[in-house]
Amino acid sequence: MMKEIKRQMCLAMPLTVANFLMFALQFVSIMLVGHISHEKLAGASIAISFVNSLGFSVLMGASSALDTLCGQSFGAQNYKMVGLYLQRAMVICVLISIPLAFGTAFSGSILILLRQVPEISMAAESYARLMIPSLFAFGLIQCILKFLQAQKIVVPIMLSSGITAIFHFINCWFFTYKTGLGYRGAALSVSISYWFNLLLLVLYVCLSPSCKSTWTGFSRDAFHGLWDFLKLGIPSTLMVCFQNWQFELLLILAGLLKNPELQTSLMSISQNISSLVYAIPLGLSGAVSTRISNELGAQNPGAAVLAILTAAVAIIIEGLAVGFGMIGGRNLWGHLYTKEREVVNAVAVMIPWIALSHCIDGFQCVLLGTIRGSGRQKMGVFVCLGSYYLVGIPASILLGFVFHMDVKGLWIGNICAIFVQDVVLLIITAGPIFLPVHRNAYLYSTPHHYGSVVVALRFQICCSAMVPNGMQCHGEGLGAIHDEASR
Numbered sequence: 001m002m003k004e005i006k007r008q009m010c011l012a013m014p015l016t017v018a019n020f021l022m023f024a025l026q027f028v029s030i031m032l033v034g035h036i037s038h039e040k041l042a043g044a045s046i047a048i049s050f051v052n053s054l055g056f057s058v059l060m061g062a063s064s065a066l067d068t069l070c071g072q073s074f075g076a077q078n079y080k081m082v083g084l085y086l087q088r089a090m091v092i093c094v095l096i097s098i099p100l101a102f103g104t105a106f107s108g109s110i111l112i113l114l115r116q117v118p119e120i121s122m123a124a125e126s127y128a129r130l131m132i133p134s135l136f137a138f139g140l141i142q143c144i145l146k147f148l149q150a151q152k153i154v155v156p157i158m159l160s161s162g163i164t165a166i167f168h169f170i171n172c173w174f175f176t177y178k179t180g181l182g183y184r185g186a187a188l189s190v191s192i193s194y195w196f197n198l199l200l201l202v203l204y205v206c207l208s209p210s211c212k213s214t215w216t217g218f219s220r221d222a223f224h225g226l227w228d229f230l231k232l233g234i235p236s237t238l239m240v241c242f243q244n245w246q247f248e249l250l251l252i253l254a255g256l257l258k259n260p261e262l263q264t265s266l267m268s269i270s271q272n273i274s275s276l277v278y279a280i281p282l283g284l285s286g287a288v289s290t291r292i293s294n295e296l297g298a299q300n301p302g303a304a305v306l307a308i309l310t311a312a313v314a315i316i317i318e319g320l321a322v323g324f325g326m327i328g329g330r331n332l333w334g335h336l337y338t339k340e341r342e343v344v345n346a347v348a349v350m351i352p353w354i355a356l357s358h359c360i361d362g363f364q365c366v367l368l369g370t371i372r373g374s375g376r377q378k379m380g381v382f383v384c385l386g387s388y389y390l391v392g393i394p395a396s397i398l399l400g401f402v403f404h405m406d407v408k409g410l411w412i413g414n415i416c417a418i419f420v421q422d423v424v425l426l427i428i429t430a431g432p433i434f435l436p437v438h439r440n441a442y443l444y445s446t447p448h449h450y451g452s453v454v455v456a457l458r459f460q461i462c463c464s465a466m467v468p469n470g471m472q473c474h475g476e477g478l479g480a481i482h483d484e485a486s487r
Helices: 002-034 038-063 065-075 079-105 107-113 118-129 132-150 155-177 183-207 226-254 260-297 301-328 341-373 377-402 406-430 435-439 477-486
Strands: 440-447 454-460
Touching: 002 038, 002 132, 002 155, 002 183, 002 260, 002 301, 038 065, 038 079, 038 107, 038 118, 038 132, 038 183, 038 226, 038 260, 065 079, 065 132, 065 226, 065 260, 065 341, 079 107, 079 118, 079 132, 079 226, 107 118, 118 183, 118 260, 132 155, 132 183, 132 260, 155 183, 226 260, 226 341, 226 377, 226 406, 260 301, 260 341, 260 406, 301 341, 341 377, 341 406, 377 406
Parallel strands: none
Antiparallel strands: 440 454
16 A cells, blocks of 8 residues: 555656646736736636637547556557557647637637627637637647656656746736736737647657657557547547536626626636646546556556555545645635735635535546546546536526525535535446446557557456456456457
8 A cells, every 4th residue: 555655646746746837827827817907807717718618628638538548558568559649649639729729719709699798708809819829739738748647757747847837927927017918918928838838848758768668759650540549539528528618617607697797707716726726636636547547558457446545545635634724724815816805705705615625526536537547438428427417507507596696606516516426436436337347447558460550459357356256257468468459
């Protein structure tokens, strides 16, 4: 157990720091815009939410297929496929970014159709258009991050994120206050900073000896097998999108409440704070996903179970510590975003509910990491869809509009969704539904003998920790897999 804790902490701590630093790009931008005016803050908040939901969520989801593909390939020591999967993901993300850019360009019209305030919607469109270049960079960044994470190369991720965060603070301040662009300068600085981060990561992959065995240059095989990649990429995308779109829908609902400028700003700040502290469980989720995929690729399911249990204990401790810490400083959070007393007081009221959601959301984050690492994204899609849209959104509407609890009611509805998701994912992970996954784990690391088609094969694993007493397994190891692949 102690060895597993050390392994996960070595992965999770740099990833957590990297998540904090990359989140700082949006955090700094919102913070600087918030000190310009209340109206500009609302417009920028809506724009960021729109780009996150329409663009970043899709790209993040598509790239998260690499959690399974690269992780299991690296665990099976099939290093060539690790690099090939990266290339396929990059091709797909670039192609996806093109239609996403067109949708972002007309975000104002779309928001007006969704009955948002016209003035705020057009301000959001001006902000969002300058974020279009960031879409292309973001998708490629996510692919490279997953590629490095699967190989347990996490310190360079942290360092590149730190350099980018420092660069962005100077960059954002200059474009916001010194160029005459105002709040739009913050959007432009985000795009510049993402491309700067991409440059750092590309240089590392190309020049570092750590990636010598997995990155051998771009191959034409990257354009083959794209559909096979999408079979896992599409459910991965839907998992992320269903989760993130629910938060954006809450922001839209906040705009339909009385005093929409206040309610929208309050919801945006609440989500911003939640995302900031979410970086910790997100780092642990990445660590457990990597550990599980590596161990399943290496045919070590017992170690995968230990990784799940270790992460579960760690996230419970983290959730309680961070939650109580947030409540203790509840009167300070609002001052980071605005000077307006009404908003600051409203944020202080929301903090206990944000802390509660963090405690249960962190557990959900680790469980979803388990789903990704074991290649069960299709099951995760249905869990996310049901919990958020059959439970969460109806509960939010009921509490926010019928019981007049405003943003607090919308947020409590979200808590209900996360709780339901935790329960279902826990049953799936620990119960009989999940057992066949480990006994017949999907292996995404064995290439067909032609070298261009990747065959997803099932292999049998014996592990008393995962299979009930009396249940037979007939595993024959990687040799049998390679024999089957060659037929």
